[in-house]
Amino acid sequence: MTDGAAAAVSAGRSDSLTRINLRRFARDRISFVAALAVVLFVVVALAAPWLAPHDPYDTDLLRRLQPPGWMEGGDWSYVLGCDTLGRDILSRIIYGARISMSIGVVVVLLACVAGTLLGLAAGYFGGAVDVIISRLVDVLLAFPYLIFAIGLMGMMGPGLQNIVLALVYKEWTISCRVVRGETLAAREHDYVRAARAVGASSRHIMWREILPNILSPVIVVATTRMATIIILEASLSFLGLGLQPPLASWGSMVADGRAHLLEAWWVSTFPGVAIFGLVLAVNVAAQGLRDAFDPRLVR
Amino acid sequence: MNPRPSSADAGTPALSIRGLRTHFRTQSGLVKAVDGVDLDVAAGECLGVVGESGSGKSATFASVLGLVRPPGRIAGGSVRYFGRELVGLAPAEMRAIRGKEIAITLQDALTCLNPALRAGEQILETLRRHRGGEGGAALREEALRMLSLVGIPEPAARLKQYPHEFSGGMRQRVMIAIALACRPRLLIADEPTSALDVTIQAQVLELLAALRRELGMTLVLITHDLGVVAEQCERVAVMYAGQIVETGPTREVIDAPRHPYTRGLIASIPRLGETRRIRPIEGQVPDLVNLPDECRFLKRCPYARAACRTRVEMTGAGSGREVRCVRADELQEVPA
């Protein structure tokens, strides 16, 4: 018996598998720290108005391309320096966290919901429904991600809404495939046959019987995709296809600094560090979550 | 107690294991998979090694061939092959022995054969390794001869096929052919029949017996199936929780088992015509990490007494027989 199960039994209560796995996750120190880092990012984003030292939109051409506090010509109150319009980089990074993370969460959420619904339908009903949905998934997957996204953005035009749509249009296929596979497998299980024998409706079976059992892989997929989506959004913004000023995502901040790489490297570098840091934390935490929930990895 | 008989006098034993200990370091602690095994295998005989999973039987013979990998290691003891010490042998010398002098076949032929390589390649590989000087054509001839020997029809065509194209029984034969390609003097067959249908089982055992006669080979048959042992093996060793608990001529051990575990094993075999209930052995195999200083079968033994709470050694129990039980003499009279 695993330590967790044994401990639970000896404590006299029966712990759900999820609880046990979560405890395993907590014991993996590195992943746990990473998860805390992600939470930190979220907190920073939420508390932006109170945490940011300056107004992110406040331009002052006198401070244009001012170096970070520790360099000559820098000012410690604008600790990471200022960008091409004299705006405080640190404040912009803090506010940028809101954009980058909320887009990431919204896209993954919408895509997973859509993908799960369609995957359930495809897996459970089979036949024509499955063929149509699967063909659609195949066709969409035939496009490289960024190519598809920029093609869409190019046609639809820039903007927050369009970025989310462009990403969701491709992203749903990922969770759809996983859910379809799981549904196909679950459909043959006895508990589904039993429900059908009792006369339960298809909707009931899909919703109440199958869905709760396949949620776990969907969550794993969602957390894994989060990092990719954040990078994709940043890439689109970097290319100038994303948000429009004055809204700024970390990606567009990096793009802004490109023209001044030689004399003001900090304008591009620090927003990039933020992206890297968040994505790394998400990846490490997601990896730890995957390992903890993996039944094959016996501890 | 009877003193232990001296080791086999008629010639050097093919295999002579003394005090072998093999340990595995796991997250839950140090697992003593093999804990002080003494065993002799006479040249030319067929020895059966019986035990359930976790008894250490496979680990013992993996240790003989030096196939134990981290987190496992041989912690001590000696293994002599025709007098030659194998424990601590240099890797290059060990490799020269594997396949050529001592060969092993494993339980599931499907997983033992590389799915990406043709069968012929996998036989020729061994031949080239140990008889490299003989030239390609000669080796190919030998491979074909081996395949015929194990009863595979149309060997030339079979050489070119992939493992998944063979049936279960045939795969087992191929594995045997590979193992015997270089005419080893000792073959260790680890569960040769467990993955097979009953009818195929009989064929494979027949094959092994015939090969043994023809090649004059020593055979160690590791199995959990007493029936197989009863048919094929002159002597049997019973293992439990990393130790040998009983040895002796097969017929005698089966007719009159001395160790309570052996008795339990035999009692749990269904027999044609018997109407009494099958009595399984109660309880579970002990945790191999925290082994107290007592008889390891204590918790499941119907004859346990206070005297059993001590380290138990193997003692003689008649000609050629040994038992690891404090009450072996007393229990002789008790019916199974």
Added chain:
Amino acid sequence: MRLAFIVERLLQLIPVLIGVSLVVFLMTLLTPGDPVEIMLGDQRATKEQAESLRRDMGLDLPPAERYARFVANALTGEFGRSFFHRRPVADVVAERLPATIELTIVAMAIALAVAIPLGVVAAVRRGSLVDKAATVVSLVGVSMPAFWLGIVLILIFAVQLGWMPVSGRIDYAYELPRITGMYLVDSLLHARLDAFANALHHILLPAATLGLAMAALLMRVTRASMIEVLEQDYIVFAEAKGLGRARVLLRHALKNALIPTVTVAALETGYLLGGNTIVETVFGWPGLARVIVEAIYARDFPVVQAGVLVIAVIYVGVNLAADILYSWLNPRVRQ
């Protein structure tokens, strides 16, 4: 037997290709507003000019007919005319495509060359310092956005150290008559090693940027697959035959372990193709992906359409090749 398999796969491609063309076509319908007006932009054009342009592009036809025209044209390589480049779109695509292909191939080569040895060593020496370091490197590689990595690499290697050129494919001094359009290939075909070296020097930084995330991913796949393979019974059996460690690794383990690596690499070529948009932009690499991005800025819709279609079709082809490669590596699939 194998031929039937290939033909079967080819036939399965057709509905996908149809779907791809449909999706690309539908994308254009998403454009808010009148495409002709957007394309003409500030240029003062008469109504007749606008009308004639509209007729040229077939915008006056019902959607179904437009689609049919689109597909028919695409099959003959006719993609219309680029406003921005003042040339047929097909010309623009043909001119810039080799640069993208070359960059993708070199990036993949770098990724494989780094990932496979690292993955094998990490698996064989599991739990050691090398293994842990490799895991860290792979996590870092996967988390780093390509555009930022490219910028940082430029800052370090081109600006600070001056070791690498900042942009471009080859120095102006070298004149290479065009055969394939891929400088590395052409320079070898012309037996001009100096040009080859120069082109290699230019492609290194962008290819490394593009390939890093790929290398990180492939390393993890190789390591995981190698670990799994090494635990297989046939490895133990091979050792039991007396074969040496090296032979066991190379002959028995590698062939099986590389199957997932190769399949993932082929599938993730899409990632490389998409990543070209970023890397070509950062490094000023004159490839097709960058042309698409520029066309978006310039509202040059025919180019965007053609570019997306071409790259998607290439990716479909790569997937087919991956399927065939997989069946060759894994004999069990062939039946």
